[in-house]
Amino acid sequence: MVALAHKAVDSIAGAALDVRNIDHGFALHGDYLPVLEDVSLRASPGEFVALLGPSGCGKSTLLRLVAGLDRPRRGHLLVDDVEVLGPDPSRVVVFQDPTLYPWRTVWRNASLGLETRGLLKQHKHRVDDALGLVGLQKFAKAYPHQLSGGMAQRASLARALVNDPRLLILDEPLGKLDSLTRLAMQGELTRLWQARGFTVLMVTHDVEEALLLANRVIVFSDRPARIRADLSVDLPFPRHRDHPELLRLRREALGLLGLGGDW
């Protein structure tokens, strides 16, 4: 069972991520507001890395940089040893909000990445496959306003998976779901990651979620975000919430976030 986590490490399916000494910030009312300070991290192909930190510390900013939506002020971002200069469908983001296009059906939302690259005609089956993976085949023709929150988020996951991403960037993808849907989707994420072997970079507020899903949990400090600790979670899947090692890591992570004593 321990081998499962390593089986997912497949150099063809997953991308290697190398973040080198990133500084980033924003101009706010004429002042410079530093958000990321000397952040460096590496993820091997097929690794599931969770980024944990206080709210508003800059984790999401880091994800935008990795996705290529923004350029860092200083430092380098390399994916498979190639500098990130802009967005690319091999690095897909799943946002906290599903941000489905309300004027498109679920199927047409999921097919977006193929359409932008002119691949839709030959690869229609990939859309059906992706909707099947997230269990939404029956809702292919539904419009987003007809979906529940969990279904909408699964549709946005399908929209990402259609592109066969090598690096999946998750920005609190389960943050707005109710706790039951959230538990089920955590299981689905693990299953998809194991089946596809892509590298995952996930931001979350939820310590338990990070420890349940990831190979490594990186803990950030408050803004400007610096890396506090890099915890390795060497447990087999499926993981159990009450595993002693998990409880120990949980205490450690909460301590790093400044919540040690009371928990």
Place this chain on the structure above:
Amino acid sequence: MTSIAEAAPNRSSGAVLAGGDERPHSLGLLAVAGILWLAVAALVLAWPDAQELERTGTLGGIALVLGAGLLIAAVIGRFSVRAAAIGRVAPWLVALALAITAWEIVTAKLDLLPLPFFPSPQAFVEVYTDDWRRLGDSLLNSVLLLVRGFAIGAAVGFVIGVALGWSPKVGYWIHPIMRVVGPLPATAWLPLAFFIFPTSGSASTFLIALATAFPLAVLTWSGVAGVQTAYYDVARTLGASPRFLILKVAIPAALPHVFVGLFMGLGSSFAVLVVAEMLGVKSGLGWYLQWAQGWAAYANMYGALLVMALMCSTLITLLFRLRDRLLAWQKGLVKW
């Protein structure tokens, strides 16, 4: 363990509330309407006119055919759902029969109201039976002029609106011009336009286009400018080109605003059409109104007003139909 048992959302069934009520339509009221219209026919034909009128027989005939038709529908309605559907308008048909009776009595039969300001129903009918050629020609010219001007104005306004919402550089140059010139009513340009353009037709086309373009440009602009940046982020991470972002993200997202702009533009284009036809163009319904007034032909004026109302209403209906098709994804659209 992987699939989540989620109940299908019960919102999925049509969210649009149509006005149609489901109560069984009274076939009895349909029969009443039929009898009333037969009574109208009897009154028109049997009671001699106090005014000098030519189309009394035609009016009586229309009432007779309508009354008989309604009675037949009331009978067939017991077997046919489609005939029974006419029952929905039965209350209106009853009210119309009563109104026409009153109108007929105070005009044609008793001559109580002064002519030519209050023509009788048969004088109204006479407009359509005797002057349909000129009226039809006017309608055609009005529609052609309106459609031409509206199409040009809509195309220009839309492109300007998208450009304003998308590109700050375009905004820098167009925005001040639009702020100063846009709110000016298109009719204010009328004297100048008739002077500059070679024909009154081209001048009117320009004015109608102007009246359409301004509200559409403003609404399209605000629609495009208001698109969530997250929509662009999603498309960009999926490899979208700027072209894709404009055509497949910005424009569809702005479409609800665009239709509000088209609706406003169509409304102001009606106003400009009528004024332009009254003042310069030698054809069209506006011209017909002016012409009828010159001859004190008030029946013709009322007749032309009705045609104009139907034309405007039909064009608005067509616009709403198009919107319903293109914006089927929206919840809770207002029914026209």
